[in-house]
Amino acid sequence: MMTGVAVTAAVGTNSRALWYLTRGFGLIDLVLLTATLVMGLTQVVRYARPGLPRFVISALHKNISILAVVFLAVHVVTAVADTFAPISIASVFLPFAGKYRPLWLGLGALALDLLAALVITSLVRERIGHRAWRALHWTAYLCWPVAILHGLGTGSDTKLGFVLALNALCVIAGLGAIWWRLAHGWASAGSGRRSLAVAGSLILPLTVAIWTINGPLRPGWARRAGTPTALLGASSPAAVSRSAPAAANTVTLRLPLSSGFTGTQTERKLQGEGLVSLVLQGKFNDGTFTVVLTGMPLRGGGVELTGSQVSVGPTGMPGEYTGHVTNLNGNTIEAGLSNSSGRSPTVNIQLSSSSGPSLTGTIEVSK
Numbered sequence: 001m002m003t004g005v006a007v008t009a010a011v012g013t014n015s016r017a018l019w020y021l022t023r024g025f026g027l028i029d030l031v032l033l034t035a036t037l038v039m040g041l042t043q044v045v046r047y048a049r050p051g052l053p054r055f056v057i058s059a060l061h062k063n064i065s066i067l068a069v070v071f072l073a074v075h076v077v078t079a080v081a082d083t084f085a086p087i088s089i090a091s092v093f094l095p096f097a098g099k100y101r102p103l104w105l106g107l108g109a110l111a112l113d114l115l116a117a118l119v120i121t122s123l124v125r126e127r128i129g130h131r132a133w134r135a136l137h138w139t140a141y142l143c144w145p146v147a148i149l150h151g152l153g154t155g156s157d158t159k160l161g162f163v164l165a166l167n168a169l170c171v172i173a174g175l176g177a178i179w180w181r182l183a184h185g186w187a188s189a190g191s192g193r194r195s196l197a198v199a200g201s202l203i204l205p206l207t208v209a210i211w212t213i214n215g216p217l218r219p220g221w222a223r224r225a226g227t228p229t230a231l232l233g234a235s236s237p238a239a240v241s242r243s244a245p246a247a248a249n250t251v252t253l254r255l256p257l258s259s260g261f262t263g264t265q266t267e268r269k270l271q272g273e274g275l276v277s278l279v280l281q282g283k284f285n286d287g288t289f290t291v292v293l294t295g296m297p298l299r300g301g302g303v304e305l306t307g308s309q310v311s312v313g314p315t316g317m318p319g320e321y322t323g324h325v326t327n328l329n330g331n332t333i334e335a336g337l338s339n340s341s342g343r344s345p346t347v348n349i350q351l352s353s354s355s356g357p358s359l360t361g362t363i364e365v366s367k
Helices: 015-044 054-081 089-093 102-123 130-140 143-154 161-184 191-214 237-243
Strands: 257-270 275-284 287-297 303-314 321-329 332-338 346-355 358-365
Touching (some): 015 161, 054 089, 102 130, 143 191, 257 287, 275 346, 275 358, 287 346, 303 332
Antiparallel strands (some): 321 332, 346 358
């Protein structure tokens, strides 16, 4: 293995799978938390029908709550195991203590702590008394809106249509249950409390919607949200794409392709983070590629991979396809790519030799 390109091959092999598991279980857990909120408020208003007695609703509420805890546990474990984002075990439980999008990841930690408090107090309910347990139980309901903010601010797939639709449906379901509860208890509540509750149920969702449009849905959110510089990279595919103006008649890559390449490798230390980035750049026929490998420096050279970015494209548009490394095996780099038109090819880069900063090898991109 070449000194300048040495990486830990096992790291990143399952990164793509872990990413899908983390986001998938997170979205499912949001649905379960919403269902828990709705079922809980249904119990509060003592809703019952001949075909749906209250004990059935109570059992559903309990079982959905347990399932939400299980899915949350998987969401947390896969997030920590995925080495692309530096999420430590401590940052999972200590709100706002992490280095990766600290505010938004911290909200997730806060939601976890609130849910954990609910589970623990439910186990010792008889010892702490019903009144104390009920107060903590209502506090735990805060994990629902906090989880929504966490998902919108931290999730890298927030812009996807089905993710936005899922969040919207959860908000509508939760608000519907809250308004039902307010209407049911309208006569018994004081006018001041009623007005405050109604105003909050209208203003807060509107505020979140405005923030989402002007925050996570706007370009550059990853940097503003607190993504470490190591994962953004000054030489990232996005930066390369912006820095190289595309000609009006740019020709896209003809796929599949297989070609030799010549290129360079450079190493850059990331100040204050103890990490280094290896930047591999190559030219082949009428195209170029850039691979940024970020991680902790290893003895003898190279890095233990913690993050990656890949771009491939024609000379006039080097960022036509972008993605992340999915597998490393010796001097072979594999990455999954995508572009604005929805194509999702894979790239295989074989590094054959190096002389100082120079590189040679072959590149193959699937159709």
